[in-house]
Amino acid sequence: MSKDLAARPESALGRFWRKWRFHLNILLILIPLGFMPRYFAETALFRGDRGLGQRVVGDIQVGPWSLKLAELKERGPELDGASGYMKSFNAELCKACARRVKATYLRIGKPRSLRAAGVIFFGSAHRLGAGLPVPKNTPVDAQLWITMEGWDGAVHQAAIPLAEASPRTVEWLQAQAGR
Amino acid sequence: MSKKSRSKLWFLVHSWLALPIWFFVLIVCVTGTLAVVSKEIMWLAYPEMRATAPSEDARRLSFEEIKDHLAQKHPEAIIAALYQPDGDYFALNATISLPGGRTSMAYVNPYSGEIQGFAPSFDFRRFTRALHGWWLIPATNGHSWGWYLVSFLGLPLLGSLVTGLVVYKRFWKGFFNPVLRLRHGARIFWGDLHRLSGIWSIWFIATISITGTWFLVQALLEDNQVSISSYSPATLVMAHNSVPLTADGEPPPMISLDRAVAIAREKIPSLDTSNIIMPSNTYGTLQVGGRSWYPLIPQLVDIHPYTGEIAASRLLSDRTGVELLTESMRPLHTGDFGGFWIKAIWAFFGLVLSLMVLSGLLIWTKRTALATAAALKREAREERKSRPVNTVENIL
Numbered sequence: 001m002s003k004d005l006a007a008r009p010e011s012a013l014g015r016f017w018r019k020w021r022f023h024l025n026i027l028l029i030l031i032p033l034g035f036m037p038r039y040f041a042e043t044a045l046f047r048g049d050r051g052l053g054q055r056v057v058g059d060i061q062v063g064p065w066s067l068k069l070a071e072l073k074e075r076g077p078e079l080d081g082a083s084g085y086m087k088s089f090n091a092e093l094c095k096a097c098a099r100r101v102k103a104t105y106l107r108i109g110k111p112r113s114l115r116a117a118g119v120i121f122f123g124s125a126h127r128l129g130a131g132l133p134v135p136k137n138t139p140v141d142a143q144l145w146i147t148m149e150g151w152d153g154a155v156h157q158a159a160i161p162l163a164e165a166s167p168r169t170v171e172w173l174q175a176q177a178g179r
Numbered sequence: 180m181s182k183k184s185r186s187k188l189w190f191l192v193h194s195w196l197a198l199p200i201w202f203f204v205l206i207v208c209v210t211g212t213l214a215v216v217s218k219e220i221m222w223l224a225y226p227e228m229r230a231t232a233p234s235e236d237a238r239r240l241s242f243e244e245i246k247d248h249l250a251q252k253h254p255e256a257i258i259a260a261l262y263q264p265d266g267d268y269f270a271l272n273a274t275i276s277l278p279g280g281r282t283s284m285a286y287v288n289p290y291s292g293e294i295q296g297f298a299p300s301f302d303f304r305r306f307t308r309a310l311h312g313w314w315l316i317p318a319t320n321g322h323s324w325g326w327y328l329v330s331f332l333g334l335p336l337l338g339s340l341v342t343g344l345v346v347y348k349r350f351w352k353g354f355f356n357p358v359l360r361l362r363h364g365a366r367i368f369w370g371d372l373h374r375l376s377g378i379w380s381i382w383f384i385a386t387i388s389i390t391g392t393w394f395l396v397q398a399l400l401e402d403n404q405v406s407i408s409s410y411s412p413a414t415l416v417m418a419h420n421s422v423p424l425t426a427d428g429e430p431p432p433m434i435s436l437d438r439a440v441a442i443a444r445e446k447i448p449s450l451d452t453s454n455i456i457m458p459s460n461t462y463g464t465l466q467v468g469g470r471s472w473y474p475l476i477p478q479l480v481d482i483h484p485y486t487g488e489i490a491a492s493r494l495l496s497d498r499t500g501v502e503l504l505t506e507s508m509r510p511l512h513t514g515d516f517g518g519f520w521i522k523a524i525w526a527f528f529g530l531v532l533s534l535m536v537l538s539g540l541l542i543w544t545k546r547t548a549l550a551t552a553a554a555l556k557r558e559a560r561e562e563r564k565s566r567p568v569n570t571v572e573n574i575l
Contacts, residue, residue, distance in 0.1 A: 025199065028202065039306075039315045043305070052280035081320060081321055103461045115419075123460070124276040126281075
């Protein structure tokens, strides 16, 4: 210890720092404590404790079939690495149609053919999930198209305004356009 | 630099590697220890997780028999996966989805096929892993910063091991003449314990720190879109026309799960099938997986669910040397590759490592407290010698 340091009277803050500096890292425990409510909320959300997602869009009739569509999270698209901005939707097929539907797809804008029907839903008829890419320049009045393919070859389609499917996504698009 | 001052420097480096964040390191060690045996702890707490045989000669049901039983008893449930945890004492885990969009893990008795219960909403196993693995910090785009925070500790841990061995002169002698003095005060006791547990944990600390550092490297690679994998998930999507339409508009019958297991065994004769994952949608494959002679890395066979053809497979022989090494990192870190006793050894040494962090801190505070007192005394003596008394009094 230099004479200078020994001679100078220490401030209260300095004394506190010297005494506790190696124990301050106990405060790091506050980080997981702070994130704990979110951890449990997200675990419950992904498990579907409160249904398909944070916001149920509603039952959508697609030809003779129907599905219940929901936003997994009530918020705009999230950046997912190289995939760009993605928006997660969940769905449950109607009881009568669960066995008749071969595949369900989601796309922004009308698909030109079944080959370009968009992203396919994964999961079981009770809980399907699809990650929809949302380009930043998507028009705010865009339509969300649902395509359902039957085991007998039938193809049925329906569209709802994106603003109805996810108001937050449209808000996000407006914010992007403003930039 | 003289030999003495060099070793002093090493000692300083050793003390400072963990000291400023000792509590964080301690909690990461403790939660890691708990995570290793988290499933076993849950087994103790939840009887529904146990595979209790109804009689001595009871037979374990096959995957297909389990599926049939569930379909009969719970027609509303859709099975997504069946998984037999490592250890006969665990009930089978069935991931199912229920009307309303809820997914749940059901614990199924492997002898009767009955659902004994569901994973509790507070899942201790997942919780300890999330706490240890990423400090509960949610991932946003790529790995969460909690993942980096924890995995970065691999480096100071490796540094502590190396500097510790440099500082501990002729440490190998400690194997033959273990010293643990109980009656010479706390400082001596903790010092002996720190050194003794240190030398017996060399292999463990090396394993944990190297695999932990790998998690850091892995996150850096993945978050920068650098792939070293030879595995393409695109092969798991079947061509649109390979799943034909049906005349009656109902899905075609899927091959039986036992047939799928048989197909996988033909491909990998030594396969110990532990899990079956159902097709994730119409164009997905039926995946059969399990371990074989090299217990660290699972092998997978992807089967066309309607024809029984093998669509893709991921065998040990498909992996490059680098992949064999990197894919072994996680089981080496968690001790999950050889049943209960390996996990028990990992948990024991995890506890020892936690104690080393604590004893390191105790040594530091005791030694430093003494050293500081001695330094102050010395300084005061020197001041009295070199300065007129009244000056010192003026200062004070």
